[in-house]
Amino acid sequence: MSDLKITVDGTSREVVADTTGFNLFESRSIVALRVNGELRDLAYVVADGDSVEGVELSSPDGLNILRHSAAHVLAQAVQNINPEAKLGIGPPIKDGFYYDFDVVEPFTPEDLRKLEKEMDRIIRAGQRFVRRVTNDSDARVELSNEPYKLELIGLKGNTDAVGDGAAEVGAGELTIYDNVNPQTGETVWKDLCRGPHLPNTRMIGNAYSLMRSAAAYWRGNEANKQLQRVYGTAWPSKDELKAHLERLEEAAKRDHRRIGAELDLFSFPEEIGSGLAVFHPKGGIIRRVMEDYSRKRHEENGYDFVYSPHITKSNLFETSGHLAWYADGMFPPMKLDEEVDENGIVRKQGQDYYLKPMNCPFHILVYKSQSRSYRDLPLRMFEFGTVYRYEKSGVVHGLTRVRGLTQDDAHLFVTQENMEEELTSVIGFVLGLLRDYGLTDFYLELSTREEGNPKFVGSDEIWERATGTLSRVAEATGLELVPDPGGAAFYGPKISVQARDAIGRTWQMSTIQLDFNLPERFDLEYAAADGSLKRPVMIHRALFGSIERFFGVLTEHYAGHFPPWLAPLQVAGIPIADEYSDYLHEIASELRSKGVRVIVDDSDDRMQKKIRNHTKDRVPFMLIAGEEDRSNRAVSFRFRDGSQENGIPVEDAIKRILSAIENKEQV
């Protein structure tokens, strides 16, 4: 028997024929192989010249294999319980997996529990995952009862069309995985699948859980039938599963909708309508401080402040093109009917008025209100512009997806020559301001046009120039740059700033869009130095995106522990007993005279109760005073995290508070 020369984890080895991954790796944490760059089952029989690496269960590839194998077990469990269920696809996803099924009755929570029991049984049975190569025609016969799998076979090789189904029918050979009973050798279940899988079901272990079920369109297309999707999570160990569930719990505690109610910041009265928020006094303070600071910074950076109405006749959005592309996303028009006199003469023309979904056309009209010269440019118009968008009922979500929102919107009119310079300064401005609000970890996304999609208007040449400019500017920041093909607005490409919050989630924040299209549609001009008329370029940018959304993101980022400069109540004075109220009131008036938001809690509650109340309210500074403090003209700090500093001289305490506010420090 001739020896084969292979490389194992970078080291050359000679092995006998029919050697498999099982022979090469003893560690049970190796669950699959990477052979010449391709993932394979451990049962793969090595060939001469192969370069083989072991895939650790806890590696990203290993976790995907674990989760995808768990998805197969789920599918088997579903079909064991309901043989009529037809299989969709079942890929691994972040933290888990899902599998789609065509079933008559949607899954209930009780169904999920039953399915977990059945999965346990399958896992304990230690079924082997056995790869079998097949071909289109054989597979079609074998899977004649699985219409969705048949459809995928038809798409094989067309990676774009397969989409999430790549786990089933990726490039290369068509394969079926048989689940084999290790005792009898009998195939108990099978699924069209590219693999690889764990060697057997037992290795899935018990660190998995079915999380929820929901409907999902077949192959992600709204025009297709909805299948029932079951989501699960799976981990190498019970501890990791527990940690994951705790992370979900932590995220739920930070949910801005929950904190918004707890801290009395905002609400969505049913009487007003879905996606329409009211800000309560405490939320109002945070919002006003956010806005005030933004105004100040815009003023310092050469922006002009403009104002525009909330409604407009339809022609404005016809010219801009928004009505043609986004009429569905706009509130329907207010129709003013034509009035005709008794002779049939039109006395008053009929008109459609729309709530504005965008501010740009209004700013354009300001631009057009006079002849512009190159000396006027760049012209930077800023507005807290309130817009209304008819978001589909199913997508409205807290403050992050609403139907009425206020954008911190600006439109910059620049010459082609200074466009790049202006973009560079805008992005610096944006990042600096976001940092002031406490977000510090960013990356950029460059959204570009999708070739051939008619949604994108304007010439190829213009798109290339705009995209090239944005990309140079983005690269110059030194931040990580992620491409987003097809993500551009219909009128131009954009850079968006993505921020990571305190628990590592990313949020799309600011967008900066370059637009050659609207200036053309509105026939914008300026007189160049040589006297000729030229077309300016527009830059659209919103820094918060929408104030509502930014408010929501900051709430989750801080988990309601807003830094003192934003906190609705900055200082709460808590006397040990009634007798010390006056002393605290004295300190409070001094703070108040310096603009600090402060109260003294002289309610009937015990001091312990007051500490509890103001801690729950996330008040950054609690000032406690009793005899000891008063006689030393001092005060004791207590902070939201329970820590304390006692006997601080009043003057120092005041300085400390003022400086934290002034410097936007977190405490």
Add this chain to the structure above:
RNA sequence: GCCGACUUGGCGCAAUUGGUAGCGCACCGCUCUUGUAAAGCGGGGGUUGUGGGUUCGAGUCCCAUAGUCGGCUCCA
């Protein structure tokens, strides 16, 4: 928009098979008041999202509608 679940006093929750709506917190009143996350007693407040229907009788069943939640699709 689609699929599913949910909707009980300000908030969080209870109400066996359809049979007179309860609790905690909060609120109001009184009493109490010294050191770091809930003092005690008493009181008021809901007809169960809204509109229909079934029934002798509905918070509990049916239909519609609004809103919320979880997904899918979408996000200028």
